Amino acid sequence: MSTPTFRLPCMISVCLIASSAYSAVSFEKDLLPAITKKCVDCHKAPHVENGQKKEPKAGLRLDASWAILKGSENGPVLTPGAPDKSGIYESVMLPKDDDGHMPSKGEDLTKEEIALLKKWIEEGADFGGWVGSVEGMPAGAMTESAKPYKPRPHDLFYAALEKEVKPLADGVLAKAKAAGAQVSPVKVDSPLVRVDFLTGVSKCDDAKVAEILPLKENIVQLDLGRTIITDGALKTIGQMPRLVSLDLRQTKITDAGLESLVGLKKLETLNLYGTEITDAGLKHLARIKSLKNVHLWQSKATKPGVNQLSAAIPGIKVSIE
Incomplete structure (x- = not known):
């Protein structure tokens, strides 16, 4: 798995596996086997092969915790707590025909493995004592890799949102799963959840979204990208008081439908990539003062419109190209 200069793709989430949804991801048990099988061959310590010395591609080694934290020749590839700022995650999420897609050859990581990688990073990227190869390890690397993860501001934000939120009942979760939803806590033992339909995007319509309404108090992240929802689903979404991140990329929602979201007082990130939004x-959106990030790649919005939105919400970051 080689590592080019990383580009930030549109905000993409992947389904999380129910069997691991309510327990912390173990790097050594859950991720290392896949990385060893599919990635390490191109990303290990310098060695001689067929009489020639081979260096790790892009200077990135994945055969040791300290090496992963060190990163590649292009810089860090792992930001604990932030998958969207971790090249090691972004590269496996790129389309296969993208030059930056990894692995560049051989078998791709499965959806389950990608989901675990994302969750592991979100939980702080704890290697759990795994060190790996010590060949070429600089002095002090062990101490550096053992530093505890410092919670990000968003972790504290979620902690505040958790107040007075009850864990979801098994029956409620079962019904959401039956509707095709993938539900996972935003962190270990949290009642707050992320929801997506990425195992069945072509079947996720307004009715399916309505079936997750019983989870409304707990949902903070919702990914409906590439589904067949319409503005009707936005009326359901508008009833989720703790929603922080919403992905509507490549859906058929319209300008009029966005009015249903103006009551979302916690919404910070909105992905409208590939939509017809003007x-x-x-x-x-200018009425949603909590917004911090809006993604408008390949939408119908214009720079003058973006300028007006930025003026209405100081400090907002809007990506349009």
Whole structure:
């Protein structure tokens, strides 16, 4: 798995496996076997092969915890707590025909393995005592890799949101799963959850979204990218008081539908990549003062419209190209 200069793709989430949803990911048990099988051959300590010395691609080694933390010749590839800022995750999420997609050859990571990688990073990227190869390890690397993960501001934000939120009942979770939803806590032992339908995007319509309404108090992240929802689903979403991140990329929602979201007081990130949203829709978004990031790649919005949105919400980051 080689590592080019990483580009930030659109905000993409993947389904999380129910069997691991409510327990912390073990790097050595859950991730290392896949990385060893599919990635390490190209990303290990310098060695001689067929009489020639081979260096790890892009200078990135994945055969040791300290080496992963060190990163590649292009810089860090792992930011604990932030998959969207971790090249090791972003590269496996790129389309196969993208030059940056990894692994560049051989078998790809499965959806389950990618989901575990994402969850592991979100939980702080704890290697759990695994060190790996010590060949070439600089002095002090062990101490550096053993530093505890410092919670990000978002972790504290979620902790505040958890107050007075009850864990979801098994029956409620079962019904959501039956509707095709993948549900996972945002962190270990948290009642707050992320939801997506990525195992069946072509079947996720407005009715399916309505079936997760019983989870509304607990949902903080919702990914409906590439589903067949319409504005009707946005009326359901507008009833989720703790929703922080919403992915609507490549759906058929319209400007008018965005008005249903103006009551979301906690919404910070909204992905509208590949939609038909225009400047008219941005006028509705201007009323959501909690917004911090809006992604408008390949939408119908214009730079003047983006400028107006930025003026309405100081400090907001809007990506349009």
